[in-house]
Amino acid sequence: MSQSCDRIVNGLRQAGFTIEIIHFVNRDRKIRRKQQQNGGYTVIPFSNSEAHVLNVAWNYIKTLGSFDYIVCFGGYLSMIGAPVFSQWAGVKLVTLIRGNDLDISIFTPRKRGILEDALRQSSLIFTVSSDKADKIRKWIGHEGVHYVANGIDTMLWQPTSGELEFAKEWKRQQGEEQLTLGIFGQLKAKKGLDFFLEALKRTSLVEKTHLLLVGDVEEHLEEELEQMRCTYTVLPFHDRYELMKYYLCCNALVIPSFYDGMPNVLLEAGALGVPVISSAVDGMADVIAHEEDGLLFEPADEDSCRETLYQFFSMTGEEQLMLGQHLKTKIETQYSHTHETLAYKKYLS
Numbered sequence: 001m002s003q004s005c006d007r008i009v010n011g012l013r014q015a016g017f018t019i020e021i022i023h024f025v026n027r028d029r030k031i032r033r034k035q036q037q038n039g040g041y042t043v044i045p046f047s048n049s050e051a052h053v054l055n056v057a058w059n060y061i062k063t064l065g066s067f068d069y070i071v072c073f074g075g076y077l078s079m080i081g082a083p084v085f086s087q088w089a090g091v092k093l094v095t096l097i098r099g100n101d102l103d104i105s106i107f108t109p110r111k112r113g114i115l116e117d118a119l120r121q122s123s124l125i126f127t128v129s130s131d132k133a134d135k136i137r138k139w140i141g142h143e144g145v146h147y148v149a150n151g152i153d154t155m156l157w158q159p160t161s162g163e164l165e166f167a168k169e170w171k172r173q174q175g176e177e178q179l180t181l182g183i184f185g186q187l188k189a190k191k192g193l194d195f196f197l198e199a200l201k202r203t204s205l206v207e208k209t210h211l212l213l214v215g216d217v218e219e220h221l222e223e224e225l226e227q228m229r230c231t232y233t234v235l236p237f238h239d240r241y242e243l244m245k246y247y248l249c250c251n252a253l254v255i256p257s258f259y260d261g262m263p264n265v266l267l268e269a270g271a272l273g274v275p276v277i278s279s280a281v282d283g284m285a286d287v288i289a290h291e292e293d294g295l296l297f298e299p300a301d302e303d304s305c306r307e308t309l310y311q312f313f314s315m316t317g318e319e320q321l322m323l324g325q326h327l328k329t330k331i332e333t334q335y336s337h338t339h340e341t342l343a344y345k346k347y348l349s
Contacts, residue, residue: 003240003264004098004128004150005073011151011341013038017348020064024053024077031060046077054081061085069348072118074098076111079118092123094348099261102132106139116140124347128262129282146347149286151340152267154332159244159272167248174210178231179313181277182212182250184243184265187221192256192279192300197224199305205313206230214238214246240264244272251320252277252312255284258299262286270294270331273324277312279305287335293326 009019019039024046033042044060046053054077072082072095079095086093095118105111119125119136125145127133133147159167174180187193193213200206211225211232225232235246247253253269255278262283270276270287278284280296288294295312298304312320 007151007337008344011337012344015341015345022057050077050080057081058085067091069094071096074101076114079114083118083121093121094124095119095122097125097127097132102135103259130286131282148340148343149335150262150264150267151335151337152271152331153337154271157268157271159248163245163248166245170249178208178210179251180210180212180249182247182253184214185263187213187215187217189218190258192258193221194224195300196254196256196305197228199302200309201228203306203309205309208313212246212249214243247272247274250274255279257281267331267335270327273328275320275324276327277308293323293330
């Protein structure tokens, strides 16, 4: 989420917007502000009391002078405070719904009212998938809901010769008889990893597969990996740019989520020309056209997942590369950071 926030804020600041970021954190003991171009970044310490930290935040917000919007960028604490702050300040509320802000909160009793209150008071709501926008419209009848896809700056997302050589050597060591399938990010059951492992286990492709898992793996999933007949590599979470060489090691990136937003890994892998095999939900269904620039399977459907895996493994190397290249072209022409900024600017200007 922080990566998406930084990208959106930087894009809008470059477009002429002045933005003051207020970040609630655990590690600081006092309020501190850092001046930035077209705005600033302020840290407000978070204690065990939501009421205390939000009252402190309002006292600070009052000192900022006039502004046009209060923007709620995910998180339950922001959703508690932002609707009240916008009314006290007499300005419009804008709420950005990211990954699990809707999926989790709407079915969590203690969070549902907070979410609904924020959405109903918002003048504008932005979502990262068309499905989430549609769900909000149907749930509360809000007409100011807009789907704005995540973007990526492809000019800054270019591999070095060393990274390309690293990936080439990785694939050489795996041999032509194995394909590397990568899963990056939150490697948890709710993200569909256990489902995917079970689906893969019940194919004849296991011994032809090397799994490259980058992120924090839940303990029970590590035990399941040990029982698989495929080879695998588990790496800890890496800085975004350190991930690039590992994306390039993959013959395909797999995103088996039951629900999601528009994960950055989708755009990051796709922008490098890595094919994506994904469940047909949320941002993945928005970006990928099945069999044109990626492969989709029905979420939580093992038969559909296995069929899609067989389809990918039956492709020639050239066909797999073309799948990735088509996705790369789409991301460059439709999902750049410039497209993202222009979409927000259109509604906020």
